[in-house]
Amino acid sequence: MAEMIRLRIVWLLSGTMAGIVGVPNTETMKFGENMYRRCTRFLVPIWVGTLLLMAPGCDSGEPDGGEDGNEAVESASVGEQEEASGGVASEETAQNEEFQPVEQAWWTQETIGELQITLRDEEVIDVLGEPTESTPPTRRAVDGFYVNQWQYPDRGITIELGASEKMELRSVISIEIKEPADLETERGIGLGSSREEVEAQYGDEIDEEMSDDGEIVAGSIYGGIIFKLEDDVVREIFVGATAE
Secondary structure, eight states, rough: OOHHHHHHHHHHHHHHHHHHOOHHHHHHHHHHHHHHHHHIIIIIHHHHHHHHHHHHTTOOOTTTTTTHHHHHHHHHHHHHHHHHHHHHHHHHHHHHHTTOOOOOOGGGOOEEEHHHEOOOOOOOOOOOOSSEEEOOOETTTTOOOEEEEEEGGGGGEEEEESSSSTOOEEEEEEEEEEEOOOOOTTOOOBEEEEHHHHHHHHOOOOGGOOOSSSSSEEETTTEEEEEEETTTEEEEEEEOOOOO
C-alpha cells in the first residue's frame, strides 16, 4: 500500500513537471522521484502536524465538549454532592429531633434520705436491708405492670416496686414514709415540717387545685410529691403516682 502511494505521488509530480517545461517522461520521472524524497524529508512532518491540529480535541487533549462541557459536568457533580449531603444532614437532623431524650420529671430525681424513684431492688437492699414484710408481685390491670411492696414498719417506710415482666429486675415506683421515719426530702422537708415550710420549698410545683387543708400536692396526682398534713404539720410524705 505504501509503495503504491509513493508511485502515485511520483507520477503526479512527474506529470506536473512535464506539463510545465515539456521535459521527456524519463526525465520527469527522475524529477518526480527527487521531489518525492524531498517532500518525505521535509513536508511529511508538517502534514502530520497539520492533521493532528485539525483532529477534534487534539489541540488541548480534552474530550468532545471542551471546557464548557467539563464545567457543566463538574457543576452537575458538585450539585449532586451538595444535594446528597443536604439530604443526609436533613435526615440526621430529623432523626436527632425525633430521638431527643425525654427530660425526667423533677420529682423522680428528688431524694428522701438515700431513697429515690427508679432505684433498683438491689440498691434498695443496700440502703435499707432486706424488707421486714413483702407482698407477691401482682399484675395491675391498668398498665400490665407487676408490682409488689416492701415494708419496713419499724422504720416507717414502704417501698413499691414495679416491672414490666414478673421475673424482671424491679425498680422503685413509689416511696411512702410516716412515723417513726426521720428521712427528709432533698429540699429539707420531713415529718414535722410546717405547711409554710413546704410552700416555701415547693411553691412553684404545687398544684393549687388538687391541694387542700389535708394535703399539698407538688406536681400532680399522676406523679409528684404529696405531703399529708394534720394541723398544718407534715405527717406523711408520698413520692409517686396516686392515680393512673
